[in-house]
């Protein structure tokens with residue numbers, strides 16, 4: 001199958017491309033500002049806010065499926081730049097969907113726990129979204145465009161992994177600080193079900209193989225606070241746990257509101273794919289093992 005991955009220079013996109021290149025997929029990797037070359041993949045630039053650019057690219061590469069990971073993901077930046085956030089996350093996704101509709105191409109859309117307000121926790125696919133932030137709203141708009149397609153898959157998740165640039169997921173931030181002797185202050189009033197991009201990448205490819213459609217949640221079975229997650233990271237990476245301090249969201253001036261408990265219930269995807277979801281520790285161990293992975297795959 002010929003698959004186009006948007007946002008392939010991103011944290012999830014590049015990890016997914018590596019996984020797809022290892023398997024029997026023809027992989028096209030689309031970047032925006034940061035060119036990327038991954039062994040076994042064909043690279044191309046793509047601006048999703050331009051339907052013309054998407055059409056030109058599709059004429060050339062003729063993908064059979066699209067995994068759409070491209071987005072503006074900095075929650076506070078989106079809050080301060082709502083026009084840009086909606087242009088990329090909502091309009092960009094609509095553009096992509098229009099081109100895919102005309103060509104009968106399946107879209108796998110990576111969505112987020114930020115579509116929920118965090119008042120309930122362990123959200124199932126039947127729970128109603130109610131975003132608190134511009135980022136969450138713009139991603140939900142993207143979901144609505146995807147849902148209009150005859151064949152789509154929406155995967156909502158909270159993710160972490162290795163970045164190729166200086167952005168940092170929670171474990172990367174903990175590792176960077178503790179390794180240089182700096183303390184970290186992590187929220188005790190935000191509960192999540194984090195998933196490692198390496199595990200999610202395998203799951204996405206399995207979903208494509210099985211032609212899974214609809215909305216699914218992905219998350220660890222054990223919901224935990226960001227503070228507990230930071231402690232687990234320190235443990236797995238053999239770093240000084242005593243430098244992980246508890247803190248509260250209310251103590252910091254955050255531009256965007258975060259949901260208090262946006263944990264996601266993974267029961268539906270587990271049954272649909274007949275998979276066992278790894279524990280938080282197992283996911284972190286996989287991350288540790290894959291520290292140097294990008295070096296082997298990215299030219």
Ligand SMILES: NC(=O)c1ccc[n+]([C@@H]2O[C@H](COP(=O)([O-])OP(=O)(O)OC[C@H]3O[C@@H](n4cnc5c(N)ncnc54)[C@H](OP(=O)(O)O)[C@@H]3O)[C@@H](O)[C@H]2O)c1
Pocket residue numbers: 006007008009010011012013031032033034035046047048049068069070071072073074088092110111112113139157158159160167
């Ligand atoms: N990070 C999280 O904690 C998290 C949690 C839940 C869900 N998600 C979702 O998971 C997906 C992947 O997230 P991530 O953290 O891997 O993202 P990321 O590292 O921030 O990467 C974003 C990607 O989007 C591309 N992009 C940005 N604007 C674009 C545009 N106008 N046209 C085309 N491409 C554009 C970027 O390209 P360049 O870098 O080349 O400019 C980059 O490849 C996103 O859809 C996000 O909403 C993320």
